[in-house]
Amino acid sequence: MNTIIYLDNASTTPTDKRVIKKMLPFFSENFANPATKWTSSLSKLVDEEVEQARLNIAKLLGADPDEIFFTSGGTESDNTALKGIAFKHHDRGNEIISIPIEHEAVLKSLETLEGFGFKIKFARVDSKGFVDPEEIKRLITKKTILVSIMHANNEIGTIEPIEEIGKICRERDIYFHTDAVQTVGHIPINVKSFNVDLLSLSAHKFYGPKGVGAIYVRKGVKVKPFMDGGGQEKGIRSGTLNTTGIIGLGEAARLASEEMEQTESDVKKMRDLLWDKIQKQIPKVYLNGAEIDSRLSNNLNIIIKGIRNEPLLVALNERGVIAGGGSACAAGSKYPSHVLKSIGVKDNDIFGALRITIGKFNKIEYVDYVVQSLNEIVNSLRDLSPFWEGE
Ligand SMILES: Cc1ncc(COP(=O)(O)O)c(C=O)c1O
Known part of the structure; x- marks a missing residue:
């Protein structure tokens, strides 16, 4: 793409x-x-x-x-x-x-x-x-x-x-x-x-x-x-x-004052669709933080069991998809996210965290491409992973 x-x-x-x-x-x-x-x-x-x-x-x-x-x-x-x-x-x-x-x-x-x-x-x-x-x-x-x-x-x-x-x-x-x-x-x-x-x-x-x-x-x-x-x-x-x-x-x-309501609703729609499709297509994926409806509408933060997020982010990037592992300031850090640690996520899982945050210029038509790419990359990473214990 x-x-x-x-x-x-x-x-x-x-x-x-x-x-x-x-x-x-x-x-x-x-x-x-x-x-x-x-x-x-x-x-x-x-x-x-x-x-x-x-x-x-x-x-x-x-x-x-x-x-x-x-x-x-x-x-x-x-x-x-x-x-x-x-x-x-x-x-x-x-x-x-x-x-x-x-x-x-x-x-x-x-x-x-x-x-x-x-x-x-x-x-x-x-x-x-x-x-x-x-x-x-x-x-x-x-x-x-x-x-x-x-x-x-x-x-x-x-x-x-x-x-x-x-x-x-x-x-x-x-x-x-x-x-x-x-x-x-x-x-x-x-x-x-x-x-x-x-x-x-x-x-x-x-x-x-x-x-x-x-x-x-x-x-x-x-x-x-x-x-x-x-x-x-x-x-x-x-x-x-x-x-x-x-x-x-x-x-x-x-x-923002003029467009907030519409933007928030569009962003939420795309985030919800993405999460729905990820859950249906990729096993052993868990949400970090609050329930999907009681968090910011643009935010999805998930643990993908059995993988590390760096190779995932690099492979997604190669397919034109840019996402995050934690906060931008902590990117590249070898220390686990202090946020995920504070809410009790285990270190091994933290390294498999993926943060997807939607914006008003994202197009909902790309959701399928993103989920398909994610699914393929996760499958190949899990095949090679010593942490992956199977479904
Ligand atoms: C919650 C929060 N506070 C503060 C900052 C820092 O803002 P700035 O990048 O404008 O210095 C950020 C940026 O990531 C943030 O997310």
Whole structure:
């Protein structure tokens, strides 16, 4: 097959051509720095587009535009949220609560904070990846200043009970951050009903450009900036604005607001058909994480017994199918996925995990080709596999 069938959309998505079109003039004729908007009409024009982008993001989240701050992406937003709160409010306490299946951007930030004397407590997740809000309640003490729980997991698509956790934190006056990198632009979000104080998002996960994102910081919440400089973004994030990226992010947000419902339903239809056919055609294949209907609609994460995922991914790639083994950041890692480990999947099985994440540009007509390719490759790998014990 000459076409590439890209099924790794949780890793990154292709930039929507409408987003690129919107961005293009801001590389060349509209190149000005919005910081000089008071004196330059060109800067003013760029500034207006940046503010439109802020408004589009705010609308997507149910926030006010002045609660949105642009960053370089999900990693920076997570770092800003965790370190920004911890360093600003350490006089209130030194305990932070999270879960072990967070993205590395959160886990590594927490590790750094531990080095500064913060105490990190991890709430358990069950075999489907859900955290129990009661467990969070139990871990909270007078010293807890921050709870950070991701909205949906990037490997297994489990959607955490954010509203309930937000309520628990708000009632106790504890800051609550959610990494919503996998959900913004895909499913409805409302920062008010979620009771979040901080939320991270990234453009490239919802058909925007790479290297740009944003953080929502609820009005009145103070964070210590970790970039020193010219004081852009009200001092929260210094540095000349990535105007093209921000305008692309804004356009991606606008399109997501308009098309989310249809996109989610199309993506779910394709994911469900794929899973149905895989189960019918390939024996000993198991779902990782939440039940198929209570996870992100684009996510399928499976264990294929008796194989290793690297040769599978390479062979799929040779047939034009690109999928994932775990998170993109852990790709090529010889260590088993920390997410699958945390939900109790055995090491041998983890190495046979396949993550398929559907996007809006995938075509449902390709499902048969994908399943047939998968079936043939799995059969030949199992024939050679010392781990395959038969059906
Ligand atoms: C849940 C989650 N958080 C954070 C990130 C990091 O985002 P970015 O690639 O924009 O730095 C990712 C990217 O894989 C993610 O899936």
